Every structure is written in structure tokens, then in C-alpha cells.
Amino acid sequence: MARWLSKVGKVGAWLDARLQVWGMIRDTMAHPVPRDTASWFYVFGSATFVIMVLQFVTGILLALVYVPSAADAWQSLQVLNHQIAFGWFLRAVHGWGSNFMVALLLIHMAQVFLFGAFKYPRELTWMIGVGLLLLTLGMAFTGQIMRFDADAYWGLGIGASVSARVPFVGSWLVGLLLGGPIIAGQTLSRFFTFHVFVVPGLLIGAALVHVLLVVKVGINDWPMPGRLVNRKTYLARYKRLLHEDGVQFVPDAFQRDLVFSALIILAVLVCAAVFGPFGPSGRPDPRMIDIAPKPDVFFLWLYAALALLPAELETALILIVPVVAIAVLLLLPFISGTGEKSWKRRPFAVLVVVLLASGFIALTWLGLQPPWSPSMTAWSGTPLPPRLLKERTPLELQGALVFQNKQCRNCHALGGTGGDRGPPLDNVAVHLTRDQLIRQVLQGSGEMPAYGDHLHPAEVAALVSYLETLHPPYQPAARVSAASSGSSP
Amino acid sequence: MSQDESSTGLPVLQNTPVRAAPGPENPVEPTPPVPRRNFLLRVGIGLSALAGAVASVPIVGYLLSPLRNAGKRDWVRVGALSEFPIGETRLTTFANPSYEAWDGPTAMVPCYVRRMANDRFQVFAVNCAHLGCPVRWFPESGLFMCPCHGGVYYDDGSRASGPPPRGLFEYHWQIRRDELWVRGGALPTLATPA
Numbered sequence: 306m307a308r309w310l311s312k313v314g315k316v317g318a319w320l321d322a323r324l325q326v327w328g329m330i331r332d333t334m335a336h337p338v339p340r341d342t343a344s345w346f347y348v349f350g351s352a353t354f355v356i357m358v359l360q361f362v363t364g365i366l367l368a369l370v371y372v373p374s375a376a377d378a379w380q381s382l383q384v385l386n387h388q389i390a391f392g393w394f395l396r397a398v399h400g401w402g403s404n405f406m407v408a409l410l411l412i413h414m415a416q417v418f419l420f421g422a423f424k425y426p427r428e429l430t431w432m433i434g435v436g437l438l439l440l441t442l443g444m445a446f447t448g449q450i451m452r453f454d455a456d457a458y459w460g461l462g463i464g465a466s467v468s469a470r471v472p473f474v475g476s477w478l479v480g481l482l483l484g485g486p487i488i489a490g491q492t493l494s495r496f497f498t499f500h501v502f503v504v505p506g507l508l509i510g511a512a513l514v515h516v517l518l519v520v521k522v523g524i525n526d527w528p529m530p531g532r533l534v535n536r537k538t539y540l541a542r543y544k545r546l547l548h549e550d551g552v553q554f555v556p557d558a559f560q561r562d563l564v565f566s567a568l569i570i571l572a573v574l575v576c577a578a579v580f581g582p583f584g585p586s587g588r589p590d591p592r593m594i595d596i597a598p599k600p601d602v603f604f605l606w607l608y609a610a611l612a613l614l615p616a617e618l619e620t621a622l623i624l625i626v627p628v629v630a631i632a633v634l635l636l637l638p639f640i641s642g643t644g645e646k647s648w649k650r651r652p653f654a655v656l657v658v659v660l661l662a663s664g665f666i667a668l669t670w671l672g673l674q675p676p677w678s679p680s681m682t683a684w685s686g687t688p689l690p691p692r693l694l695k696e697r698t699p700l701e702l703q704g705a706l707v708f709q710n711k712q713c714r715n716c717h718a719l720g721g722t723g724g725d726r727g728p729p730l731d732n733v734a735v736h737l738t739r740d741q742l743i744r745q746v747l748q749g750s751g752e753m754p755a756y757g758d759h760l761h762p763a764e765v766a767a768l769v770s771y772l773e774t775l776h777p778p779y780q781p782a783a784r785v786s787a788a789s790s791g792s793s794p
Numbered sequence: 795m796s797q798d799e800s801s802t803g804l805p806v807l808q809n810t811p812v813r814a815a816p817g818p819e820n821p822v823e824p825t826p827p828v829p830r831r832n833f834l835l836r837v838g839i840g841l842s843a844l845a846g847a848v849a850s851v852p853i854v855g856y857l858l859s860p861l862r863n864a865g866k867r868d869w870v871r872v873g874a875l876s877e878f879p880i881g882e883t884r885l886t887t888f889a890n891p892s893y894e895a896w897d898g899p900t901a902m903v904p905c906y907v908r909r910m911a912n913d914r915f916q917v918f919a920v921n922c923a924h925l926g927c928p929v930r931w932f933p934e935s936g937l938f939m940c941p942c943h944g945g946v947y948y949d950d951g952s953r954a955s956g957p958p959p960r961g962l963f964e965y966h967w968q969i970r971r972d973e974l975w976v977r978g979g980a981l982p983t984l985a986t987p988a
Contacts, residue, residue, distance in 0.1 A: 376898025458900065462926035463942075466983050475985030480860045486980035487890050489897040491860070590899035592887050594920055594928035597941035611925060612943035616957045677944040677956075681930060711935040726944050754946050754954035759936040 333520055334559075337551030339543075341527030343558040346420070348565035349413035350519075354512060355566040356406040359573065360444075361505065363399040371451070373497035375490040375589065378453035382585045397577035403445055405573050407603045410441055415658050421646025422525035424534045428638035430518040433511050435634045440508045442603070447500035449601050453493055454585035459598035461488045470620045488591075523547070524558075528646035536643060597678065605672030606665050612677040613668075676725035679715040683723040690720040693731075697774060704771025707764045711756065719775075727753060734775045734782035741783075742769045863892065867979040872907065872917070875972050883908040883931055883949060885920075891979045903978055905965060906931055906938075908949065915974065918951050919963040919982040926983065929962070938962065963988045 321327045370389055372381040385392035414434065417423060423431035446464075450457045461483065468478040484491030526546055552558065583601070587593060600608050614622055633640075648655055680687075694705060708714065716726035723729070737745065746765060749755035760768070776782050868891035878884055884907050893901035908916040918938075920928045927942035936949040945956035952961040963982035968975045982988040 374896045374898070375900045376896045459927055462921060462981065465981055466921075466924070466926035469983030469985035471985075475983070477861055479981065479983055479985060481858075483981065484860050486863060486866065486892065487900070487903065488981060489890070489900040490894045492900075588899060590902070591920075591928075592899065592902050592904050594885070594904055594930065596928070598927055608942075612957065614957075616959060619957065619959075675943075678941055679939045679944055679946075681939065681941055684932075684934075712932050712937065712939075713935075715932075715939065749955070752955045754937055754948065756935065758948075759934075 334555040335553050336520060337547045338524050338554050338558050339526045339546050340550045340552050340557075342524050343552055343561065344527070345561055345565070346416055347524065347558065348562050349409050349416055351562040352566045352569045353406060353409040353413055354516065356402050356409060356569065356573070357508065357512060359570060360399065360402050360406060361509075363395050363402060364501070364505075366395050367399055368501065373451075373493055375453065375493045378451075378493060379585055379588050382452065382454075386582060393582050394577055396582035397580070398573060399448075400583040401573050401576040401580070403448055404602060405569060405576075407441060407445055409569070410438060414438060415662070417525065419648040419651075419654060419658060420525055420528050421534070421648075421651070423638045423642075424644070424646060425536050425539060425638070425642045427518070427522055427525060428642060430515060430522060431638050432635050433515045433518065435631070436511050437508065437515060438634075439631070440504055440511060443504045444500065444508065445601065445603055447496050447504065449604075450493065450496040451500055452583065452585050453589050455587040455589055455593065455596045456584070456598045456600070458488060458589040458591065459596070460600055461492060463598070463600075467623055471624060525646075528648070530645070530647040530649045532647075533645055534643045595681075597681070599672070602669065606668035609668040609672035609675070612675065613671075678724075679712075679726050680724035681715060683714040684709050684712040687714060687722045693720055693775070697771065700767050701771045701774055704767035704769065707760070707768040708771060711760065711764075711768075713768075716753075730772065730775055732776055732780070734773045735777070735780050736783060737772075738783045738785050739769060739773060740785070742772050866892070867977045868892070869968065869975045870978050871970075872905070872967075872974045872976050875969065875974055878907050878909040878915070878974065880909050880911060883933065885931065888976060888978060904928070905976065905978075906962075907974065908951075913969060915967050915969075916951060917965040917967045917974075917976050919965065919988050921963060921982050923953070923958040923960045923962060923984065924956070926981070959984070 317327075367385065370381060370385050370392065372378055382396070385396055387393070417431070417434070449460060465479045465482055465488070468482050469475040471478055480486065482492075483489075484495040523543060526543060587596060599605070611619070611623070645651055689705065689709075694702065697705070708719075713730075714723040716724040718725060718729040719731060721729075733742070743765060745753070746760065746768060747755060747757040773782055870888050870891045872888045873886055877886070885904060886907055887902045887904045890897075890901050890903050904920045906918040906920060908918065910916070922929050922940040922942065922945050924940065924943055924945045927940050929938040929940045929945070929947065931938055937954060938947040938949075938951075940946070940956065940958070943957050945958040946954040947958070947962050948954050950961075951964060953959075965976040965978055965988045967977075978988070980986050980988070
């Protein structure tokens, strides 16, 4: 054993005589960090890095089989899922790893923001971190295209439609995004290049510089309320802190990073094993249009926001908000580079994080069950509860048929089922009189199309008779008041 | 080269300066009169800049090549007139005029053909004018509905409700020898309406 060890030592010495890196590694491992930072709050960045490495490994493994061709990519994913040993599992690990990486990165970012880590002298570390956020989101978006299915195809259409809204150069941007005039073979090839060469290259470079800066500038000291950052005194005080109350990075701080990263990797593996890989959904065949394309979970908030923005402001908001948001993130260390670090004395910072997080969660939740989309099959596939059909006249029953046949149910729920685009109509007769119902059906209003051209007068009569029965037994249908009926001709 | 044993057992190299520090044994060389010493450096920088500039021409040209055919449209056959009954709107497809062998099904382009009279047509792109999702046709109510953000259009393609900023995109069409042809070639968007 001892002889074996000494042989390893000799090989190591031979290598290091040439590479000369051991001293640097040893210094990095032993470099002092403030004792408070050996904390469970400081583990998210390293875990993000570890997941990134996991993504590189699984990504390379998947590339051994994946075919980046519009004609064959979908089929090669089927082969990965069903024929290659553990192919499904590696796809699942890569997919879940992606979700974990984005989630960890966002948590890490919120933590360093709340702990004031972006302030002097760590401005550049933060700015490169913002770049890492964008690159990681770029990986997530291009990765979704690699899963070249119907969602990927129409997702590209959404990307092109957003690009097209840029003034003056919109059509050029669409051409450059798609690599040609339509979504086709060249589109997948270029997204493959970005997902596999360009973005990972930038990502690994930026991540290494980011880590190097953490080592060189020093990890952010635990923020104490009232201990203000001052450009003149900070460095000396940090040095004194390291000297007086410092611990070695390895093992004091590193052990928590190690435990947490291992737990996260295990979590990814468990999710992959239990929930399996993501898709692919249907073939990327534009001829099959009976689909409701949806982005992956980390872009659902955007998908929801695009439905809820006021139409007239939409283009401006789509194009301006991201630019402003990125600029604010990048300039944050210069807007608020000194002063208080502790979140306990930065109520505005806490409010921003709470608002962004709750907005993100709320929009994602809405995106999962989009209430703004018509329910495409409600008219043909959703039954009416018997209580909404009992004791109706033949004319009223015919109206119920018109209601289904004309797709009213796609937007209006009855008995708790149907679309959510318009209001549910269970009690519509309480709110609208017969004349108002007729007017609403024929002319529409605001968000409702006018049905005047597509309903026979007899159908309108039947439909409105049925709608007039939709009120609770204890509440009568709305009637025209005596005064207004008297005054109207 | 000198080595010493670190606390972890592996030998560690001490940094050996590449060039000896100036001292009595290594007197500082007198600097030669400026230009000649840096002459090759300057030539090298100049040549590299030239090489970079020359190399960037094909690179930029290659990267921008998708723009060359961006505005190009071509007439393409959609189907015989008999496939489109008067008074109806039918979903159909045509092959994109430009395509590569590895496009697979993505070389096909879907569209809705509405025939109002013997020689009057409307050919709509399926892409919603809002963000490009495929709209679905409901003949019973005469509406196109978008599954993504709830855009709705009337049977003539005009906007009925929801977030779309305009009606459906329409392809130009022609009748050639009892066949319907459309002018296709690009993904319809607000910047490149068909």
C-alpha cells in the first residue's frame, strides 16, 4: 500500500514539475474565508456549477445518439427513449438537470442579492453572474428546441413572431433566427450549434471567471445590519476579518457545498427515475395543427404574460422590458454599490424579491391552466349536467344544442366545465335581460365575437330561450324595469 | 530545480524565474534605438489585422446568407379547384417552394383555403397574427380560434377578439388551369406578412 502510494506520489510530482498547478490548487483549498460564510446559505452557487457539469456530461452522452436533422431528430429521440440502454434515463437526467440548474441559479441570485453580495468590490462577479443567468436561460430555450417535437416547432414560431415585432430589422432577425425563410432543417442545425457549441463554450468560460473572482476577491462576508460598505475601508476590514475570524475554505466551508451538491444530484437522479424524460410530444409536423403548444416550465410565466398584456402595449413591452431588466441587473452594483448589505435593513430589496417571486409563481400557475385559451373540445366532448337540461321546453333544449354546436362552450363554462375565456353562464339570466342576451349574441362585445352572421334567427331564438332559463331557482331571471320598458319604443 | 515536501505529501515546485533578475551578473541591456526592435511586432500586428479583415468577409457573408432569400416568394400549387367546395373553408398543405432534403415534414406548409365563389378565394396562413400558433377552424360558428392566447378570427380572416393585432395573414393566390396556386416561401409574421 505504502509503495503504491509513493508511486502515485512520484507520478504526481513528475506531472506537477511540468504543469505547476498543485501549489495553486493547494492555496485555493486553504484560502481563508470568513467563519460566518461556512453556512448553508452559501451552497447554491456551487450546486449550480455542479449541475452544469452534470449537464455537460449527460449532454455529450446524448449527442452520441441524437441526430440534429429536422427529418430524423424526433425519431432519434424515440430510439433514445425506447431502444438504447438507459437512454431514457440520461434524457431524463438532462431534462431534470436543466430545471434544477435554472431553479438553483435563481435561488443563488436571490440569495446574493439579499445578502448584498453585488456591492463593492464584487460588482464584476455579479455582472458575470447576470451573463450566466442569460446563458443558462439560453441553454434552456435552445434545449427545448433540441427536443424537436410539435412544441419545439411552434415554440420556434413564437420566437420568430416575437423577433418580427422589432422595428425595421424584424424580418432580418426572423431570417437569422430560423436560418432561412421558414422553420425547417437549417433552423434545427443552428439551434444545435448554439446549444452544443456556442452557449456552452461561453457558459463554461464565464462560470470559471465567476468562480475565479469569488476566490480572488473573496466570498461575501455575512451581512451584519449596520455594517456599511465603504469603498475606502471595506478591503482592509475584510482582510482583518479573514485574519481574525477566518477558516480554511477546505474543509470548513467546502463540506457543506459537497453535501448539498451531492443531495441535489441525488434529487435530479430520483426525479429522472420517477418522472422520466420530457417528451418528445407529437412529431414536428406543421400539418398536424390540433395542438396547443406550451413552453417548458421556466418559460411559462412569459407565455402567460404574453396573454395578459394589453394588446396595444404588447410590442413595446416585449421589446423594451427585457432590455431595461437586463440593464438594471447589470447596473445594479453601480446604482447601489455601497452602504447597507443586510436584507434586514433593505426593505425595498426584500419587496422586489417577494414581488418578482410571487409574480413568477402566479404567472407560471396561470400558464399551467391557461384560462385565456378557448377549450378546443368543450363543445363536442364536454357533457351538460342533467340539472341544466331538466324540465326545459323543446325550444330551450334546442337552444342548449345551439350552445354546444356553435362552440359557445369553448369559452363559457356551464356546470363548472368548459372554457374559461369568457364568464361562466350558469346564472347569466340573472344579469342580462332577453334583449341584452340577443344583443350580446348578435353583436358580441369587447372580447366576444359577434355571431350575427353565423346564427339563423330561429337559432338565436332557441339559444336565448335556453340562456333565459339559466338562473338559480331562488332568483328570478332579469327583467326590464317597468320605467325603462315604458319609455322604450 | 528544487523541490520541497508539502504538508499533503506531494512535492511542490518552487517558482523558478524564467529570466534572471537584473543585477551585477546580469546588467540591464541598453535599449536599442526604438523602431528596429519592434519592427517585426508591428508587421505582425498589421498582417494579423489584414488576415482577420480578409477572413471576416466570408464569415460574415456566410452568417448573413439566410437573409439572401428572406424576401423570396414563389408560386406553388396547392391543389385542384375541385378539392375546394364553394362556401367552405378547408385545411390543406403545400410544399414550401425552397427546401432541403433533410427538412422532413417541416418542408410542408399548412394553410386554410376559403372558397367564396367559383373564382373567389381567400388563402389564410394557419399562424396566428399574435405569436404564430396554429389557429383552428370551426365551421359551425365560422370562427378561427387560437389555442395559445385565445385570439379569435371571423371566417373572412378579420380579427374578432383577443390579443392579435390584425387579421389572419393571407397568401396571394392564382388560378392556373383549374388549379389553385399560392405565393409562398416565408413564415408569415408581422414583419413578413405573406
